[in-house]
Amino acid sequence: MSPASVNGQPAEGLDGITIAELVARQGLPGRGIAVARNGEVVPRSSWSTVTVESGDTIDIVTAVAGG
Amino acid sequence: MPTFREMLAQAKSAIREVDPATAEVEAAGPNAIMLDVREPDEYQQGSIPGAVHLPRGNLEISIESRIPDKGAHVLVYCAGGVRSAFAAKTLQDLGYSDVTSVIGGFNRWKDEGRPWSTPKSLTTEQRNRYQRHLLLPEVGEAGQLKLLDSKVLLLGAGGLGSPAALYLAAAGVGTIGIIDMDVVDASNLQRQILHNTERIGERKVDSAKKTLTAMNPDVNVVTYDVRLGADNVLDIIDGYDVIVDGTDNFPTRYLVNDASVLKRIPVVHGSIFRFEGAVTVFNPYLGPCYRCMIPEPPPAELAPSCSEAGVLGVLPGIVGSIQAIETIKILLDLGDTLQGRLLSYDALEQSFRTFKVHQDPNCPTCGPNAGEIVIAEYDELCMPHVAAAPA
Numbered sequence: 448m449s450p451a452s453v454n455g456q457p458a459e460g461l462d463g464i465t466i467a468e469l470v471a472r473q474g475l476p477g478r479g480i481a482v483a484r485n486g487e488v489v490p491r492s493s494w495s496t497v498t499v500e501s502g503d504t505i506d507i508v509t510a511v512a513g514g
Numbered sequence: 515m516p517t518f519r520e521m522l523a524q525a526k527s528a529i530r531e532v533d534p535a536t537a538e539v540e541a542a543g544p545n546a547i548m549l550d551v552r553e554p555d556e557y558q559q560g561s562i563p564g565a566v567h568l569p570r571g572n573l574e575i576s577i578e579s580r581i582p583d584k585g586a587h588v589l590v591y592c593a594g595g596v597r598s599a600f601a602a603k604t605l606q607d608l609g610y611s612d613v614t615s616v617i618g619g620f621n622r623w624k625d626e627g628r629p630w631s632t633p634k635s636l637t638t639e640q641r642n643r644y645q646r647h648l649l650l651p652e653v654g655e656a657g658q659l660k661l662l663d664s665k666v667l668l669l670g671a672g673g674l675g676s677p678a679a680l681y682l683a684a685a686g687v688g689t690i691g692i693i694d695m696d697v698v699d700a701s702n703l704q705r706q707i708l709h710n711t712e713r714i715g716e717r718k719v720d721s722a723k724k725t726l727t728a729m730n731p732d733v734n735v736v737t738y739d740v741r742l743g744a745d746n747v748l749d750i751i752d753g754y755d756v757i758v759d760g761t762d763n764f765p766t767r768y769l770v771n772d773a774s775v776l777k778r779i780p781v782v783h784g785s786i787f788r789f790e791g792a793v794t795v796f797n798p799y800l801g802p803c804y805r806c807m808i809p810e811p812p813p814a815e816l817a818p819s820c821s822e823a824g825v826l827g828v829l830p831g832i833v834g835s836i837q838a839i840e841t842i843k844i845l846l847d848l849g850d851t852l853q854g855r856l857l858s859y860d861a862l863e864q865s866f867r868t869f870k871v872h873q874d875p876n877c878p879t880c881g882p883n884a885g886e887i888v889i890a891e892y893d894e895l896c897m898p899h900v901a902a903a904p905a
Contacts, residue, residue, distance in 0.1 A: 476813050476816060478810040478811065478812060479810060479811045479812020479813065479816065481807055481856070481869070481871075483869040486868075486869055486870060487869065487870040487872070488807060488856065488869050490872065490874035491809045491874070492874055492876035506869065508792070508858060508869065509812060509817075510764075510808040510811060510812055510817070511785045511786065511787035511790065511792065511817070512761070512762060512764045512767055512785055512787075512811070512819070513762055513785055513786045513787045513825055514669075514670050514672055514675070514759075514760040514761050514762040514784065514785060514786065514830075
């Protein structure tokens with residue numbers, strides 16, 4: 448299996464960690480972002496239970512407010 | 515060569531005719547259809563409710579699409595009963611087996627006090643203006659009339675509000691509300707195409723109204739030159755069919771989310787930053803809300819505004835136009851909206867991506883266990899307000 452990718456970049460060593468841990472490892476704030484696993488946004492309330500699996504595509508979208 | 519009188523007598527001898535009283539009874543029967551063959555201007559001044567309108571000049575061309583059932587009991591009327599007699603004969607020749615002409619036509623029907631109404635229909639000018647919509651079966655006259663009857667509220671007459679408002683006005687959305695408390699500044703004109711150089715210093719809502727009514731006089735532009743806040747948001751959004759969110763800060767976006775969920779008004783959300791934009795549709799309780807997707811805004815130091823970080827001027831043109839499309843799709847119940855999907859646009863990559871967004875069962879605003887929604891001002895943290903415990 449290929450490693451998981453984050454925002455299009457292959458990332459090693461993420462298998463089995465939770466989304467919450469992933470966010471922390473990326474040095475991101477725990478708020479103001481949406482994390483999509485394989486194209487589906489993981490609700491914030493599930494970050495500590497949903498885990499990254501081998502081959503997953505993770506996308507992190509930062510909320511913006513400009514209009 | 516027969517004369518007109520002879521032709522009429524010939525037609526009448528070949529068809530069945532009934533008086534309006536009989537026609538009214540028969541029209542209520544099974545498989546009955548009233549067919550109005552008068553000209554559009556006559557029809558617009560009054561017609562029998564529920565009648566199919568097809569001017570006699572287009573009868574042969576269009577009847578099979580308008581009344582496909584050749585066994586239907588078709589009651590044809592015109593103004594006085596002459597054109598309908600000829601039309602009835604034509605229908606028989608086309609294979610319609612149960613056709614009747616109404617003696618005395620609409621004039622006698624009306625004189626006898628039978629029900630009639632002024633049908634909602636497009637004027638000649640509107641027919642011309644919206645011709646390209648009328649050609650789309652998915653819009654058509656019914657859809658265009660629905661747009662003209664619709665009310666859309668635009669939050670902000672800025673980057674996103676400008677293209678959204680222009681296209682919604684052009685499309686014939688009948689009522690467009692615009693809320694904005696700013697005045698036009700020269701630095702707006704790089705992207706806010708509702709305004710222009712002459713309007714610098716003018717209130718944005720006034721400038722917007724001028725541009726939109728010049729674009730389409732059908733549109734009633736309602737302006738709100740106020741700051742959207744907890745004290746006025748529920749009153750302002752009340753009665754609108756769709757809200758287009760083009761505001762420029764997180765506290766207002768969360769306020770709008772809570773208020774729209776409370777009032778159950780769909781929101782077409784758009785946001786822009788530098789070279790990136792996002793669009794989605796929040797349809798209260800039917801799909802996720804803003805808080806299901808992003809429960810809280812990013813820390814202020816990570817969320818600079820466009821006035822601090824810049825924005826490519828064309829970007830809101832793309833994002834605001836997609837918001838206008840989604841708005842029309844919601845109003846006309848067309849296609850698949852972005853409800854439950856976040857569309858993310860990157861102008862530098864020139865790429866669109868979509869992410870599925872689900873309702874969060876733990877959403878503090880719209881989740882099944884969410885408490886009563888409290889509308890109150892947000893600080894920069896935008897944390898949901900908790901309803902006071904009952905005493």
